[in-house]
Amino acid sequence: MVNENRASVAREPLNCLIVDDSAFARFRLRRLMDSLDHCVASEAANGNEAISAYKRLKPDIVLMDIVMPGLEGVETVRRICEADPEARVIMISSVSYRDKIEEALAAGAKCFIPKPVTTEELKKAIDKVMDKNEMLDVSC
Amino acid sequence: MRLEFVKTFIDSTTHLFREVVCSEVEIASIRMRPSPVAGGEVMAIIGLMGDAQGRVIFDMDSRTATRLAECMIGEPAEGLTPMVRSAIAELASMATGRAISEINDGGVSLKMSPPTVISGANISYDHCLETLVAPITTAYGEVRVNITIQDLK
Numbered sequence: 001m002v003n004e005n006r007a008s009v010a011r012e013p014l015n016c017l018i019v020d021d022s023a024f025a026r027f028r029l030r031r032l033m034d035s036l037d038h039c040v041a042s043e044a045a046n047g048n049e050a051i052s053a054y055k056r057l058k059p060d061i062v063l064m065d066i067v068m069p070g071l072e073g074v075e076t077v078r079r080i081c082e083a084d085p086e087a088r089v090i091m092i093s094s095v096s097y098r099d100k101i102e103e104a105l106a107a108g109a110k111c112f113i114p115k116p117v118t119t120e121e122l123k124k125a126i127d128k129v130m131d132k133n134e135m136l137d138v139s140c
Numbered sequence: 141m142r143l144e145f146v147k148t149f150i151d152s153t154t155h156l157f158r159e160v161v162c163s164e165v166e167i168a169s170i171r172m173r174p175s176p177v178a179g180g181e182v183m184a185i186i187g188l189m190g191d192a193q194g195r196v197i198f199d200m201d202s203r204t205a206t207r208l209a210e211c212m213i214g215e216p217a218e219g220l221t222p223m224v225r226s227a228i229a230e231l232a233s234m235a236t237g238r239a240i241s242e243i244n245d246g247g248v249s250l251k252m253s254p255p256t257v258i259s260g261a262n263i264s265y266d267h268c269l270e271t272l273v274a275p276i277t278t279a280y281g282e283v284r285v286n287i288t289i290q291d292l293k
Binding site: 021022023024025027028067068069093094095096097098099100114115116 | 156159160209212213222223226227229230233234235236237238240241242244245252253254
């Protein structure tokens with residue numbers, strides 16, 4: 001049975017990991033996630049912290065920047081997804097050229113939003129990523 | 141100096157300022173200088189590398205930096221706090237990221253470093269490279285965008 005009202009059903013709060021070397025960017029994304037009634041389980045300022053936090057927390061969703069010191073975002077996504085192919089990572093970056101987007105998606109990211117991101121864009125991306133998984137589980 | 145890249149950086153910065161800090165911007169006369177313009181109390185520096193190399197420096201006084209950051213953060217700030225510095229770094233990073241994205245989509249490979257913000261009185265920049273300086277006037281004060289970008293040939 002197809003749920004035609006899927007879009008209007010309120011989503012359970014998700015646990016989220018925010019990965020960005022910018023304290024301001026993490027602050028802003030936390031605010032956006034709060035406004036969407038989701039929970040920020042943890043924040044990471046670089047790729048290595050992100051990998052450790054992911055292993056520890058197994059968040060529902062990861063918001064990942066690209067340009068970071070040390071291990072950058074696309075390689076971080078690759079390593080997270082190699083360890084957990086079910087990982088749901090949304091890239092959020094001002095670096096948004098075609099080749100980089102393709103590289104991120106090939107590494108395992110599910111979605112890409114260019115910065116600056118609005119609440120509506122983030123909500124749509126989360127819905128897209130979460131509903132894709134849910135739709136795969138729906139039996140008709 | 142790749143002048144077409146310079147235009148991309150300036151356009152990207154002005155569009156971003158309009159979008160993020162909701163400020164109309166005006167660009168004063170753009171000048172070529174032998175080195176970046178120093179004198180502002182806050183500088184956000186981003187390195188560029190790839191098929192071309194150089195750097196972008198966003199230079200402003202502390203009052204402008206604080207006012208821009210307050211707009212981004214959505215609440216008052218007391219001077220150059222770590223969050224204010226981070227907001228300025230992120231503003232510079234977004235402007236540069238947009239510009240290099242357009243340049244990459246045009247077929248030139250260009251990467252950027254994470255931003256570095258330095259602040260203090262009498263900051264000078266000793267690395268003398270021909271720089272194009274674009275003073276951008278916003279509702280919060282002037283931001284000078286210093287762009288140095290050369291082909292690697």
